[in-house]
Amino acid sequence: MQNLSLSEPLHRLTHAYKSGLRRAIRESQITLPITHIRALKRINAVTDCTAHSIVQHTQRDKAQITRVLNELQANGLIIKSDNPNDRRSQLLKLTPAGDQMLEQIQTLEKETTALMTKGMKQTDVDLFIRLANTLADNLSGGPLEHPIQQEDA
Amino acid sequence: MQNLSLSEPLHRLTHAYKSGLRRAIRESQITLPITHIRALKRINAVTDCTAHSIVQHTQRDKAQITRVLNELQANGLIIKSDNPNDRRSQLLKLTPAGDQMLEQIQTLEKETTALMTKGMKQTDVDLFIRLANTLADNLSGGPLEHPIQQEDA
DNA sequence: GAAATATAGTTGACACTATCAACCTCATGG
DNA sequence: CCATGAGGTTGATAGTGTCAACTATATTTC
Secondary structure, eight states: OOOOOSHHHHHHHHHHHHHHHHHHHHHTTOOOOHHHHHHHHHHHHSTTBOHHHHHHHHOOOHHHHHHHHHHHHHTTSEEEEEOTTOTTOEEEEEOHHHHHHHHHHHHHHHHHHHHHTTTOOHHHHHHHHHHHHHHHHHHTSSOOOOOSOOSOO | OOOOOSHHHHHHHHHHHHHHHHHHHHHTTOOOOHHHHHHHHHHHHSTTBOHHHHHHHHOOOHHHHHHHHHHHHHTTSEEEEEOTTOTTOEEEEEOHHHHHHHHHHHHHHHHHHHHHTTTOOHHHHHHHHHHHHHHHHHHTSSOOOOOSOOSOO
16 A cells, blocks of 8 residues: 555656646647547537537536637637527537648647657556546546547557 | 547546535535635645745645635734745745644545446556646646645645 | 526626736845 | 845736525426
């Protein structure tokens, strides 16, 4: 029972990751907060994405997501269209501009990830991801399916 | 080269951890933000702690730390005393109230950690911590010594 | 099928977190 | 002594997290 600290390394890592990514993004003349990026990625990843599916995936408050989506729309990165299956909600899609933006960002994210995992064995990185998912699952009760998250990089 | 996602699990985990801890804290009638808690822990952990050492450890902006410390002082949880080695800075110490508060919080944090690591082997938890530290070190350039972080739980 | 209930999303409000710039005070090295 | 830098404070602003109240539509249940 070593009882090493879990929380401090976690804080440190998240902070370092977020500010590293933010810096990379800012240096590319992009002005888009992290939360907006996560939404873009999600919209790109699932077909017929709705606000609700982003809420589910990110576990963020729906109020926050609403505002993020409105800003993405105002920036011309996404469009909302009527959801034929449910008139309360709208389907979300990337515009060509949004698509291009996302590709740029994915590159930056890959760079940050590469920097972060420098010198580490891929198996260790994979292990880390699996452990992180296990920890998160334990906390959020539900396992929240993470199906070999593909390009969700 | 599986290239599993690193960022999404990380976001999910941090968010789940922070809101889990916040909830536990709130349910104990404590009203203290996470950042304040980290500062308390740091003050408790190092002798002759100054604002600067918290800035170094947490990598937060010194402006933010200044304000956190002022609030902790206003809440009677810490006291600032003149630093005999440097008249620009002050030494930080927990008051008895701060000490008691911290103990309460440590308990809550342990509970949250226990919940989070439920069913995991201790070796896996330790491994996770080491990997997290490695990742953070890679990002922040400097290794920022993490010396078998004892009660930094 | 009408009433009750639940869900998708919006809006307002507010606390917490992150970051930058300007500034003051004191320390340190030439 | 003076220049430069470090420790800390203050002000400003953007981003994030959360709660509550509300609209509109969908679903359940009697």
